[in-house]
Amino acid sequence: MDEAGSDTGKATGRGGWKQDPAGVQSNILAVAMSEFADNGLSGARIDEIAAKTRTSKRMIYYYFGDKEGLYRRVLEEAYRKVREGERKLDLDHLPPVEALTRLVEFTFDHHSQNPDFIRLVMIENIHHGAYLERSDLIGRLNAGAIEKLELICRRGREAGLFRDDVEPLELHWQISALSFFNVSNRATFSRIFGGRLYSTEGQETMRRHVVELILRFMLKDKRS
Structure with a gap:
């Protein structure tokens, strides 16, 4: 399966972002708030944020553009x-x-x-x-x-x-x-x-x- 297909499957399996985009964004923001508060803008990593959410790194970029947009x-x-x-x-x-x-x-x-x-x-x-x-x-x-x-x-x-x-x-x-x-x-x-x-x-x-x-x-x- 290609990368896009793999990411889609992962996102759906970990939280069903297609069914609840608002809930997934709320989950991302809650996790990201803790990561940015602990590590600052430069120290926070999208990989770490994604690993603690119900979705994928790809979907974080989809919703928020980049790390500065998420911050x-x-x-x-x-x-x-x-x-x-x-x-x-x-x-x-x-x-x-x-x-x-x-x-x-x-x-x-x-x-x-x-x-x-x-x-x-x-x-x-x-x-x-x-x-x-x-x-x-x-x-x-x-x-x-x-x-x-x-x-x-x-x-x-x-x-x-x-x-x-x-x-x-x-x-x-x-x-x-x-x-x-x-x-x-x-x-x-x-x-x-x-x-x-x-x-x-x-x-x-x-x-x-x-x-x-x-x-x-x-x-x-x-x-x-």
């Missing part, structure tokens, strides 16, 4: 998931303080529970954001996140609760920074200072204090 799609999927999680919080119907609290809690939890996302962002920073810049989807997704935070801030200001000299983009930076460092520097921080902050109790305390820091920063009556 870009992985970035898009990573950002899509975090923004989708924010959307499901349904914050528009909550009082502004509760909405901001829920958003901070979600961000802290998401980053803590998805270290591959943090590693991917760190890797993309090594590449100076070059692949992220090529994705219109990521730009739209993250613009929506700032718009959502703008609505929370506006409602908080109108209620006389939030200070009016903080831009939503800066607030997003503050929330992201506190939640990101908790994961990005976990290995070095815990080796230098011990792992107490990364115990279950330590993380619960950190989560609560991150919320308090953000609220103290934003609430007019918490700035004394």
Whole structure:
């Protein structure tokens, strides 16, 4: 049997890509996310990704073009998931303080529970954001996140609760920074200072204090 016939048989036998292309692509992206997070763009290998999926190397190229195309799609999927999680919080119907609290809690939890996302962002920073810049989807997704935070801030200001000299983009930076460092520097921080902050109790305390820091920063009556 020729190479094309062999690949087709392999793909069908390992996952039935003809019957479930969306499922196969989702499987590829999940495996690739772990591989890129562990090895970076240059270190990840399509052969290794294919070996851990339900399909073939040929079909990876068919769906994603090349390794850089797959990496870009992985970035898009990573950002899509975090923004989708924010959307499901349904914050528009909550009082502004509760909405901001829920958003901070979600961000802290998401980053803590998805270290591959943090590693991917760190890797993309090594590449100076070059692949992220090529994705219109990521730009739209993250613009929506700032718009959502703008609505929370506006409602908080109108209620006389939030200070009016903080831009939503800066607030997003503050929330992201506190939640990101908790994961990005976990290995070095815990080796230098011990792992107490990364115990279950330590993380619960950190989560609560991150919320308090953000609220103290934003609430007019918490700035004394």
